[in-house]
Amino acid sequence: MALQEGDFIRLRYTGSFGENIFDTTDEERAKEEGIYNPRADYGPVTIRLGSHHVIVGLEDELMGKEVGAEGEVDVLPEKAFGAHENEEVRSVPVTQFREKARKGMRVEIEGREGLVVDIIGRRAVVDFNHPLAGKTLHYSYTIVEKVEDPIEQIKGLIKLYAGRSDIGITIAEGTAELALPAAITYDRRWMVWRGTLVREIFEYNPEVTNVVMKETFPRPATPAAAAEAPEAEETAEETTEE
Template sequence: MEKGKLVKISYEGYVDENLFDTTNEELAKEKGIFNPNMVYGPVTISAGEKMLIPGLDGAIMEMNVGEERELDLTAENAFGKRDPSQVKIVPMKEFKKHKVNPIPGMPVNIDNKIGKVVSANGGRILVDFNHELAGKDLKYKLKIEEVVEAPEAIALEVAKLFIPRISEEDLKITIDGENVTLDLPENTAFMQNLQMVKMGISNELIKRLEAKKVSFIDNFVKKEEKTE
């Protein structure tokens, strides 16, 4: 696989023979790990550009479209070894600031670092900032579904990388020579950091499509008044 190509992949991830992640919605429901906040189906990634854990990233570079592999990944090639220095004591006042009562097992976000409360004794809260799968050997089933090559498809998949829940039906894309226009649905106007999202999309499209100009149209639709 050529580095930087947009490819769609599907996968299943197992730890200790238990499924913990999948792109297959039905399998997720069957195994009791379905998350209604997840978008299921093949995911698009940029090959070889560290969007995945090292073992998957490396395997994709060796695979072709339609190929499937079963991979045994050591912790080093997955989410890394456990780092004892990432288990830290956090003062209770940090939790009180956010009106949170820490209990063991609770996920927390402190200074933009995700961790899990290990213990809570008095004013000393022990938080583990290691990834929950750090130190674990994993198994994956991986398939390359397709390489995204058509310009309109590239523009759509790039937009979905930055706005995961946007769909083809909600987004109109026009490519006129070196100009790309994305006609956005109304709900994107309320996204956090929307200007940064637009900048990210623009930079990717300028690089991938050699576009000279990327434009965005924000739509606001008049709501019909309810009649009694």
């Protein structure tokens, strides 16, 4: 059956421009191309068609395809990361940087991230366009399967937004419960995206009326307990010798 808006799928893909690969779900390919991220969770990603979980040009290509389909598509800038806007290239005093400015460094100014493309005297020229703005992109893809299970759909969204696969999920009597690992509040990516995740859980699962997040902290071993263990071993050894 042809895929349509609202369907969840697992997708493998590799994105490139010219000879440069900038993104892939294939771990070995990432290593070969020198873009491997040891903190990334490689493998097929779960997306919902129509929700712009991938760029518009790739999403348009996937609509109407069948599970198992493989293909390639060129995506023009207007359906990728937009045109390169000259007004997004600005001159900034180097005094705004925390470290010495140099060409090629990425900086954050007033909450926006940019790339230093030139340095003229005491000012740096910073490009605030997306790094892939103005580029025609090429994608190869495989539609692995359709995802019907709501729990697997939510797991896919968590991985997509927060890059995590260590959150347990149950759904019972209209409540979706997320079992959070300890100290997840220190994960900046999770904190930024959890609101979006909750909104999409409600939007895509009409039967869910509550989302509950439970963070569990296991009791740490006390120093006394740790000290007792060697003493117990010594006592056992003494008894054996006698």
